[in-house]
Amino acid sequence: MKHKELRLSGSGGQGLITGGIILAEAALHDGLNAIQSQSYGPEARGGASKAEVILSEEAIDYPKVEKSDILLSLTQLSCDKYIGGLKSGGILIIDESIETPDRDDVTIYRVPILDTATNKLNKSMVANIVALGVINKITNLVSKESLEKAVIGRVPKGTEELNTSALYEGYNLIN
Amino acid sequence: MASTLVKKYFREDTLPHIWCPGCGNGIVTRAIVKAIDSLGLDKDDVCIVSGIGCSSRAPGYLDFNTLHTTHGRALAFATGVKMANPKLNVIVVTGDGDSSAIGGNHLIHACRRNIDITTIVFNNNIYGMTGGQYSPTTPTGDKGTTAPYGNLDANFDLCELTKGAGASYIARGTAYAAKQLEKYIADGIKNKGFSFIEAITACPTYYGRKNKKGSAVDMLQTVKESAVMDKAWDKLTEEQKEGKFKIGKFHDVKKPEYTEQYGKLIESFNKGED
Amino acid sequence: MTIKLMQGNEACVEGALRAGMKFYAGYPITPSTEIAEISAVELPKIGGKFIQMEDEISSMGATIGASLTGLKSMTATSGPGFSLKQENLGYGIISEVPCVVVNVQRGGPSTGLPTSPAQGDIMQSKWGTHGDHSIIVLYPNSVREIYDITIRSFNLSEKYRTPVILLLDEVIGHMRERIEIPKDAEIEIIDRKKPTCSPEEYKAYEVKEGEIVPDMAAFGSGYRYHVTGLVHSETGFPAGATKAEGLMRRLIDKIEDNTEDICTFEEYMLDDADTAIVAFGCTSRSAKSAIKSLRKDGYKVGMFRPITIWPSPEKQLEKLSKEVKRILVVEMNDGQYYLEVDRIAGKNTKVEKYGRLNGEIIPPDEIISVVKEGYNG
Incomplete structure (x- = not known):
């Protein structure tokens, strides 16, 4: 890994910004550089929302994601909106509630992220952490230990165990 | 020979002041100084803040920590001073236009916070320094250079305004009854909270001439005759109230003071660390 | 750490x-x-x-x-x-x-x-x-x-x-x-200089020999003085026209005479550059990314980044104007700092502007095209 750009998308309230922050913090634990940014204003409330993360072994100059290497979408709306911004040869990770888009130039993973959070963990709020497990299992962006440490460092007190299991459920969704 | 009051509290080398002959500002300024003297406050512990206008020149003549700010903003600066050092007795000197037109927003919010600042409005019903334009306290129908056919605006009752906004001490006095005004100011300074004292004064140069109110002495006489103590006021018929105004201490209540509340917040963190 | x-x-x-x-x-x-x-x-x-x-x-x-x-x-x-x-x-x-x-x-x-x-x-x-x-x-x-x-x-x-x-x-x-x-x-922390003289001797706006600004007492510290937005004398009291020129000159000069101390900047790959980009804030990050890419293709491009934008780093910009054939000022506006750069550098070299007004950061690709377009290596 030299330089990777990610876009985490879904609807407001799905915790994608926190997800982006956790991933960036995990990268710092690994000694990498990281930048996380997000959409602000009316765009951040309802509709499609996104968090962007850049991870790099070198200094990161341009702080925005133009074409992402990896796109996560948890809603149809966000997938439709951001699919055009995914690089050819990139990785698309979508929830299984989303229709597989017509992109034969990217690798697509269709995974039951929301279902795992809601029905297996009984907490729809942890979908973002499940998603992080899925992303990291596929891409190996950061070390497992750093990601777990970052999750525990960011989630509300008392929910560490729930969120750690969410992370591992995410890992388990990919063989 | 200068009085002991002048010697003790005025910066003699900044005198003479800029006010016109017959202006009531000198009387009100003296009342402020007398009030401070009666309370025995240390000059180093008093900060007088003003905005822009005739009355706002007063702090420059007085030997305290003095701050002559921008038009209407005295209370904004004073809020910073008081927050930074709550031990200071902060007094704001302002005019009717300065406090209730351009500075109206700051006035109502300082009242709402009940921050421990004593504000004295020199109300002469006109913008004097700019040459006689009508202000928010110019009576409807009266003339100013920008109300050549008579003022169409309704005027503010500043004491009612500040009461509605949450001030804890409110009084109105006059430049004629200087002793009484002094007492109101002293009580206002003693009050731990926002105190508002309206001092009715006269501008013979602009308001007086524009409205044919006679000489400075005539105008002060009119102030005396028009001022009615609040108890007597309540017994007047609407007709009798015509052309008159109410004076007195209108409001004096205890409620939480802003810097004290903030001090408690800081204290709660200090305790937390122990 | x-x-x-x-x-x-x-x-x-x-x-x-x-x-x-x-x-x-x-x-x-x-x-x-x-x-x-x-x-x-x-x-x-x-x-x-x-x-x-x-x-x-x-x-x-x-x-x-x-x-x-x-x-x-x-x-x-x-x-x-x-x-x-x-x-x-x-x-x-x-x-x-x-x-x-x-x-x-x-x-x-x-x-x-x-x-x-x-x-x-x-x-x-x-x-x-x-x-x-x-x-x-x-x-x-x-x-x-x-x-x-x-x-x-x-x-x-x-x-x-x-x-x-x-x-x-x-x-x-x-x-x-x-x-x-x-x-x-x-880390260096600088605090305002307080007066050491007695309150009686204190002149609130008097600059002492060898000092840049007057000593500053806090309200409530025993130094009673007057502060006003009017033109004032060394004592702090209103002074009128006779004191205006002197006060204004002092207020302007205390900054303009100390640009060496106040101005900081970054120079990036300027040693052999024939083209210099002037940029600040987020735009300088796009420019740096563009320069890295342009350098790989053989373009001799560098960047001058003012960190203090006012007062402007006049001496450095003037020096730069004698060393490069072209200065491109890239900023997310219609050419505001360009006016200042052109004022200083315009007599010695070609100064151009590139801007954006659409609320989006200028991406490196755009800067690359603009540099290539007028490149004359």
């Missing part, structure tokens, strides 16, 4: 606290709001004071009032709020009150583009308040630099007794980035 992921606006508050900020007055406006929010959380914990004022005008007034009473003070705003600050900013300049005014810029004029980034307040930050004056304006380009430059803003304001404007980009203010919090030994 602490390494953290930190938001730019948060780094601004952290830097301010490190510099000794004890007072903050502000009014909510995006994209600067986090600066107020974090100040509200942190200040009471250290015995400092936070107040949300009724508007931007009073926030600026309270900031000055608190500084006169001895506390290092800051306020932050954006867009229309910066316009409203200008009245009392001028007061801070003429009465020589140290304070820091942060402007996290957004598109304008008026409500404009809330809250997309723009670099449209370059000229307003210099000339926003009425009348002749000089002012210090600093412009960092990363989260770490926001931390350092906020401290520097306080230091310069204390040293030169003047409000310092810290211009930030929404892009940096809102993004989170790796930051290494520097150790105490790496």
Whole structure:
């Protein structure tokens, strides 16, 4: 890994910004550089929302994601909106509630992220952490230990165990 | 020979002041100084803040920590001073236009916070320094250079305004009854909270001439005759109230003071660390 | 050494606290709001004071009032709020009150583009308040630099007794980035000089031999003096026209005569460059990325990045104008700093502008095309 750009998308309230922050913090634990940014204003409330993360072994100059290497979408709306911004040869990770888009130039993973959070963990709020497990299992962006440490460092007190299991459920969704 | 009051509290080398002959500002300024003297406050512990206008020149003549700010903003600066050092007795000197037109927003919010600042409005019903334009306290129908056919605006009752906004001490006095005004100011300074004292004064140069109110002495006489103590006021018929105004201490209540509340917040963190 | 992921606006508050900020007055406006929010959380914990004022005008007034009473003070705003600050900013300049005014810029004029980034307040930050004056304006380009430059803003304001404007980009203010919090030994903190004479001898606006600015006593410290927005003499009392020229000259010169100390900048790959990009804030990051790519293709391009944009680094820009064939000023506006660069460098070399007004950061690809278009290596 030299330089990777990610876009985490879904609807407001799905915790994608926190997800982006956790991933960036995990990268710092690994000694990498990281930048996380997000959409602000009316765009951040309802509709499609996104968090962007850049991870790099070198200094990161341009702080925005133009074409992402990896796109996560948890809603149809966000997938439709951001699919055009995914690089050819990139990785698309979508929830299984989303229709597989017509992109034969990217690798697509269709995974039951929301279902795992809601029905297996009984907490729809942890979908973002499940998603992080899925992303990291596929891409190996950061070390497992750093990601777990970052999750525990960011989630509300008392929910560490729930969120750690969410992370591992995410890992388990990919063989 | 200068009085002991002048010697003790005025910066003699900044005198003479800029006010016109017959202006009531000198009387009100003296009342402020007398009030401070009666309370025995240390000059180093008093900060007088003003905005822009005739009355706002007063702090420059007085030997305290003095701050002559921008038009209407005295209370904004004073809020910073008081927050930074709550031990200071902060007094704001302002005019009717300065406090209730351009500075109206700051006035109502300082009242709402009940921050421990004593504000004295020199109300002469006109913008004097700019040459006689009508202000928010110019009576409807009266003339100013920008109300050549008579003022169409309704005027503010500043004491009612500040009461509605949450001030804890409110009084109105006059430049004629200087002793009484002094007492109101002293009580206002003693009050731990926002105190508002309206001092009715006269501008013979602009308001007086524009409205044919006679000489400075005539105008002060009119102030005396028009001022009615609040108890007597309540017994007047609407007709009798015509052309008159109410004076007195209108409001004096205890409620939480802003810097004290903030001090408690800081204290709660200090305790937390122990 | 602490390494953290930190938001730019948060780094601004952290830097301010490190510099000794004890007072903050502000009014909510995006994209600067986090600066107020974090100040509200942190200040009471250290015995400092936070107040949300009724508007931007009073926030600026309270900031000055608190500084006169001895506390290092800051306020932050954006867009229309910066316009409203200008009245009392001028007061801070003429009465020589140290304070820091942060402007996290957004598109304008008026409500404009809330809250997309723009670099449209370059000229307003210099000339926003009425009348002749000089002012210090600093412009960092990363989260770490926001931390350092906020401290520097306080230091310069204390040293030169003047409000310092810290211009930030929404892009940096809102993004989170790796930051290494520097150790105490790496940081210099400057405090205003207090009078050592007796209160009777104290002349509030007298500059002593060998000093740049008058000593500053706090209200309530036993030195009773007068502060006014009027032209005043060494005593601080209103003085009229005879004193105007002298006072104005002193206020302007205390900044303009010390540009060596005040101006900092970054030079990137300029040694052999025939083309120089001038850029600041987030745009300089796009430019750096573009330069790395252009260099691989053999283009001799470098960058001059002013970190102090006002006073402008005149000497360095003049030197640069004699060394390169072309200067391209890239900024997210219609060519504001270009006017200053062209004034200094235009007589010696070709100065061009490239800007954007659509509320989006200029991507490296665009800069690459513009450089290639007029390239004459």
